[in-house]
């Protein structure tokens with residue numbers, strides 16, 4: 305079953321495609337946030353971060369950029385299968401962390417680097433979008449040390465999501481897939497928590513990047529990131545099965561996963 309999108313007015317056109325699911329927590333982020341839809345010409349800006357624990361060799365940088373290229377091409381291919389127009393290129397630069405930084409709170413370090421008055425990725429991205437002439441220029445921060453990659457998430461409930469993806473290359477294994485965190489930037493949700501979501505995803509989207517960390521984009525994620533205007537039968541089944549969830553239950557699950565350390569990471 306495929307339900308056709310019901311367009312609302314301009315004002316609510318992002319939020320009320322599907323009136324019966326308009327309050328569903330997983331639909332709130334569609335095309336919102338730092339990046340909007342994953343379509344058009346996108347330039348990934350890879351920021352290699354150097355500090356006392358994160359030291360990059362030329363070969364390691366090259367390996368990471370090769371992985372970026374691989375994921376970019378694989379995403380382009382999947383987008384084509386949905387009829388979406390997507391072209392992803394990349395650029396990179398390096399930044400050095402000031403030596404006296406003791407706390408390794410990466411998201412706050414990011415703010416320090418750029419000394420940006422508003423400290424919002426959205427405005428930082430706009431700067432690069434204008435400067436480089438792309439539709440979208442997400443910044444990916446990469447450390448060459450161990451850690452758990454994440455997206456730092458801002459205010460989801462006020463129609464604005466600020467996301468900063470942070471990668472720890474030494475813990476990414478051979479696979480080095482950047483897709484999962486990148487999809488977060490465009491509105492995708494994790495499928496490995498809470499339990500209800502995990503069980504539903506295992507049944508309906510067992511290969512999804514949002515469940516496994518690999519590179520596959522499932523039906524609901526394709527809708528959330530703007531590759532399609534339609535919900536497939538599977539996506540609807542997923543929404544039906546998880547309809548009891550709200551942002552509180554999801555935030556609690558995130559806190560549990562991060563030991564309460566920072567409920568805004570995922």
Ligand SMILES: [Zn+2]
Pocket residue numbers: 455484485488493494570
């Ligand atoms: Zn995630």
